[in-house]
Amino acid sequence: MKKTMRRIKLIACDLDGTLLLNGAQELQPGTCDLIQALQDRGIRFFAASGRQYTNLRRLFEPIKDEIGYLCENGCLGFYEGKRLFKELLDRALGREIIEAILATEGAEVLLSGERVSYLQPKDPRYERFIRNVLRNDMVVVPDILNTPEDYMKVSLYEENGIRDQELWERRFGDRCAVVTGGFDWLDMTPLNVNKGTGLRQILSYLSISPEECMAIGDNDNDREMLKLAGVAVAMKSAKPSIRALADMETETVEALFKSLLTEGAN
Secondary structure, eight states: HHHHHHOOOOEEEOOTTTOOOTTTTTTTTHHHHHHHHHHHHTOOOEEEEEHHHHHHHHEEEGTTTTTTEEGGGTTEEEEEEEEEEEOOOOOHHHHHHHHHTTSSSEEEEEOSSOOOOOEEOOOOHHHHHIIIIIOOEEEEEGGGOOOSSOOEEEEEEEEEEEEOOHHHHHHTTTTEEEEETTEEEEEEEEETTTHHHHHHHHHHHHHHOOEEEEEESSSGGHHHHHSSSEEEOOOOOOOOHHHHTTTEEEEEEEHHHHHHHHHHHH
């Protein structure tokens, strides 16, 4: 992999199902040290996730000011404390999606603001999950349809897994992007906005070519990012359609990072 190490200047890495495996909500011990070592070699690291900015900063606490962030499935980008871009979902469409989720039995809604998530829980367990397990910065509101902040992403949560993705795609897929963000999440973002479009803006800002970028992912919301990157890495546990896009596969991100660091030392 010597050729790979020489040309890579930026790594964009998904979180859930990729860097965080089996439902984990914290990084493995030593992961931040590996990322810092890569950065010391001149390889920038961007956390590329459907998660919110403040959640990601908390996850990467030891190096939170050293890395970049591609958040909310491509709607929001930060680097060195500066917001690089913010994509907005049409408010009327967002309200229509929220109303549909509220009317769906067993479904909960999560509305993404720039730094907080808004929710109107049907079940108190959902609020506890967002607050204590996912650990989002969040606000419970009495009427989520009248949240004043601009909309970026509207997410559907179903505790036992998304039941009918095709139904939501048929209803909204011609007006917004509809992608799975994990087993129990379906994310709806502005049309033609995804991790790939966000990553392209980041690469342009940093004057890095796509060929000098490595992307790592496992799910549908990583697809465009993997297609853009010069080196696409899929988790061995990824969906078959995502593995088909990959130049290589890995069991864990940490193993991949160790191999890159070993290669760079040779």
